[in-house]
Amino acid sequence: MPEIPTEDLSNLLARIALRDRAAFRALYDATAPKLFAICLRLLRDRREAEDALQEVFVKIWHRADRFASGVSRPSAWLNAVARNHAIDRLRQIRSPHTDLDIAHGFADPSSGPEALAINSDDGRRIDDCMGRLAPERAEAIRLAYVEGESYLDLSERYQVPLNTLRTWLRRGLLQLRDCLGPAS
Incomplete structure (x- = not known):
């Protein structure tokens, strides 16, 4: 799949910040395979990567206005959003939250x-x-x-x-x- 020019990505993100659905669709079509590959490489599970990709695009939709075109390349920003989200999912998977009340029952109340x-x-x-x-x-x-x-x-x-x-x-x-x- 050919790489979309930086200027085009910047324009798409600017239009998405204005809630342009056509621009969002175009950005998805152009970047989803690469962002999916990032999620899959980190999560090592196709189903988890698919779920993560959808959540990444929700974040992009809500945070497109935070992209600073003069500061970084749009592809780097998109990759960072995907990578950070996949890492967050990994943390959730690896360390599930435990109920503190249940854990309290296992603790020895006496000091050693x-x-x-x-x-x-x-x-x-x-x-x-x-x-x-x-x-x-x-x-x-x-x-x-x-x-x-x-x-x-x-x-x-x-x-x-x-x-x-x-x-x-x-x-x-x-x-x-x-x-x-x-x-x-």
Whole structure:
């Protein structure tokens, strides 16, 4: 099948952007074999490639106005639409979505020994670092970030302006970060 000139393809895409059905038919006739070959090469299944080709042309119909004639060749744009769609289909085929509720039933809710050891060690390190902070600031951090108390409530509890409380929390978190640093 002879290659259609770039200018003709650009004109067809411009007319398709204006919803010209005759231009769409002409583009389909001129490019379907090549785009089908791209889909077939990637999907390796004739039926899947046929379905993908139809979806590719639906995308072309809806996205023809996105083709920038001065930026790329129309054949490259069409090939990219087909290739990307076929790759997306491959991803759907290879990794079917699983129902998370079903998967949740298979998960072991208890932590393994390694996870328990890591968590207890991390907990001790956090407690140690919290102990190095001024008591009221450590308590403010715990209330804000563990208990979920609002900054406004905390500023009233400690009888300090809201911005002062924010400064306490920020400085306390920075001290915790420095203290927790990489484990030795």
